[in-house]
Amino acid sequence: MVKAKHKIITLTTDFGTLDGYAGIVKGVILGICDSVTIVDLSHDLPAWDIQSASWIIGNSYACFPPGTVHVGVVDPGVGSKRRAIALVAPDHVFIGPDNGIFSQLLHSASSLKAYELTAEKYWRKDLSSSFHARDLFGPVAAHFAAGVSLNELGKGIELASLVKLPAREVKVKQNRVEGSVAYVDHFGNLITNIKKEFVQDAALCQVGKRSIGRIGHSYASSTPGAPIAFIGSHGFLEIAISLGRANERLDAELNTPVILFEGSTHTD
């Protein structure tokens, strides 16, 4: 048992909360480094949904204190030759499979460094072919939290060699910005990929075929049942319905196009 100064490890998986899998990973981590605080980001991702995992990790990590280790394991390729990696951002470390789960980070952060995790002596004995969160990613995160360096845990690799999901594009045109729904949360709120800089001068927003005339301030600035567009808590244009589910009412989902029109030049 190694004593570390206080560290946080976050977990983001598609393991669910029924079978004890996330608890097992925590048991293994605490067996290696008993002073960490483990925080669940999500275990309820749809099975194998790497894209949602990437969005959640990429939009949550910066709220944690410097030095936090983020373990992301949505891993349909477990047991294949896909690499195990660590990514280092200035204040945070990310550990998981090389399958695109850190794409959001790779597209948005700079000064990243990548490592392949190769030092088997820091893994659990008898690596299984189906549970690397327990056998590899958890143990490596715990050893890192306990003070083992990434150079001991693996070897530097080219950032460009990592698997990346395609970036979600925003097109800036003369009088409009074209983006799309990047995430639908459990309230049914539609979070787009359009950054807040573009929202300031906007007069009107279009979600799929529906126009939303009010660029407002918050859920509560709308009358119940009426859709509203505003800058959401992640810093992106968000479309919501006060006391209602925007995805259902506006017939929108992941990837639905969203267009933001500037000024008052547009009529629908």
Place this chain on the structure above:
Amino acid sequence: MVKAKHKIITLTTDFGTLDGYAGIVKGVILGICDSVTIVDLSHDLPAWDIQSASWIIGNSYACFPPGTVHVGVVDPGVGSKRRAIALVAPDHVFIGPDNGIFSQLLHSASSLKAYELTAEKYWRKDLSSSFHARDLFGPVAAHFAAGVSLNELGKGIELASLVKLPAREVKVKQNRVEGSVAYVDHFGNLITNIKKEFVQDAALCQVGKRSIGRIGHSYASSTPGAPIAFIGSHGFLEIAISLGRANERLDAELNTPVILFEGSTHTD
């Protein structure tokens, strides 16, 4: 980073466990005060269900050790002018929006003091209009756990000025007590607002139009499938079905009237 003596912060929200929102709040709290223990009471409340949040907080907090801070955020009015408040009971502190989420406590506890949280310097920079658990309530709870006083975090306000949901009335009549279902738990158990004092001499209980002749001791004192009324773990009359769902079998739900008849004077 401020070091506090060991403190507990509980969280009760409608954030769900999919999107990482509760994890983000924990990251922010731990970034301010890294020695707290954070306990989830519930994140699975139906969206905007202030009444259930109020019931859960009001009936759970006393099981936590003195000094615990309870953060409750079911907050459809986030971004509006609704106040952010702290409530102080003799051994516990409650932090959340002024929207009735602490009603159960306000109706049942005494010696309470109220504060409006106004000191922006203890909030997260750039307060969002839609995520005050991350930007205001979490940070304030963390600063309080780290030793900042409520007088520094806000200012005293009149208890009577707080938003309260209507109290759920119990009518005590000559040979009966009339209450209602105050909460339906995930087992389908019907928890009423009738306190255990009234249950002692009771002979018969009526839920909606159904009579339950047996005032028993526990789930297990009933035969499987038969309804039973007994004093539940929160100290209220509870109606359950051993190995079954009482809400479905008895066609009852939140607010269904429940009548408790004394002695053996009543025949149905």
Place this chain on the structure above:
Amino acid sequence: MVKAKHKIITLTTDFGTLDGYAGIVKGVILGICDSVTIVDLSHDLPAWDIQSASWIIGNSYACFPPGTVHVGVVDPGVGSKRRAIALVAPDHVFIGPDNGIFSQLLHSASSLKAYELTAEKYWRKDLSSSFHARDLFGPVAAHFAAGVSLNELGKGIELASLVKLPAREVKVKQNRVEGSVAYVDHFGNLITNIKKEFVQDAALCQVGKRSIGRIGHSYASSTPGAPIAFIGSHGFLEIAISLGRANERLDAELNTPVILFEGSTHTD
């Protein structure tokens, strides 16, 4: 408040995550021993599903560090005369009702000792008839973590006197091994009771009426949609479908017979 050296307590229940029940148990534990780390194994077990609880606890506990206390409470007999027990394995302690919840452990582990928990002074005052996780099991686990011995908390009882669910039998025949599905996880993977020793020489596996020709290495060694049998992370034969739900595709469920044929002697 008693200070213990760092201890872990795991919780496995059917309490769900909506009503605050698991949080309440944590509050009570932390009020007795504030230095424990509490890890949720599962609170999402189907109500009263003792068998699944037994499987999860029995197949997870060994991943936790020595000294961990495992509290399991799926307890339809709460309030009846069923005993409250502690089971001691060489490195782990288990606390819960005597209703079969530790059957998996009782069938597989050796050198166990059993205690009946009888010392009421370590329970919560006014034991309820319906929430012994809060009033008895949680407090006893916390006092044990804080250093109180099992001889103080109860008295030794015969191991043979404990309630056990029937063992799930594996029949070893001349050219085949006959077992069954012991657990279906939330991915739909079918985890059998056939240990890895038997899988080495196997050529073919039959699940219900379906034959699976490929004894592979991992989910990923199969083409998406094709079933594969391999040694799962718990050390048992497991049948999965890469990027799919094996239980639905193979029309299998808990208790479905699984037969493993040795060598290449079998044709279907």
